[in-house]
Amino acid sequence: MGRPPCCDKVGIKKGPWTSEEDIILVSYIQEHGPGNWRSVPTNTGLMRCSKSCRLRWTNYLRPGIKRGNFTPHEEGIIIHLQSLLGNRWAAIASYLPQRTDNDIKNYWNTHLKKKIKKFQATAATSTTSHDYMISKACNMADAIRKEDMLITTFPLPFFPYASSNYACSTENISRLLQGWVTSSPKHHHHHHHNNNNNNNSSSSNNNNNYNSNNINNKISRVEGDQDFESLLSFENILAVEALSFDMMEAEEVQDNQQDEKNNNNNDNQQQQPPLFLLEKWLFDEAASMMEELPVDCYSNSMF
DNA sequence: AATGATGTCAACCGCGGGGCA
């Protein structure tokens, strides 16, 4: 008596998408925009269910997606947010607008979980204060995840990235098409050895060079900066976390004492919550990300 | 060189929430 499977109808294709299907889907969306997924299979003739089309678009074909090669910077953000939010990948992805929730989830499951576990194991046997901090941070992160403690403390979205803010200009989509023709996904290679039926890849260079030099300079400057880089390594993120929770505990104690003192006159205190190190870190992250992002990525939220 | 183990990640599945008649 369960729900009927969405994609088990006869004639509905499953499994990896072919280049031909990608082209059909992208050109349809280029014309009609994303959304209204139920009409996509019928209007395009794709033998896919609407869900599969949406998934292919949001996780792979959508413009503005960066795949692979997670930087230590991004690693730090993911580790940090995962400890704050748990496995709420869509929420985490909203802080990394160029990454999909699926990619972040995969990266966490295949790389970061192991990395942290390994680190925890070595740190547990160590007696240096730095390692102690990190192991403590790991334990705290675990505890917080279980208690779901901070979700109410840090309501989302903390920053003006919404998952819907991805760039969707036709320019970007056509850039995607050109990009596909010149570098199709690796598992498609055997389908097409000559993908030049609808492309003039030489023209792509002019359009999509929007401040790319500027951006690349910033990124390389940031990534080349040893101090900054080491600050954002995941080991240090964990250490910062431990420190920030110590501070939070301290703040709490202080608050309780203050409350008792201020029972009589409670109107002269600053209404803003204290800016914890943790929040400051997130804020700095967002600021640096805003600098790195192409304008298109958040223009929707600004106008 | 062969083959079994492990890693990776695109895609799938089922569920819950929201909108609507």
Add this chain to the structure above:
DNA sequence: CTGCCCCGCGGTTGACATCAT
């Protein structure tokens, strides 16, 4: 209120790649 449909989310799978023996 109820039932239906669609969408998005998070857990999981399994095909393919890579590594180890």
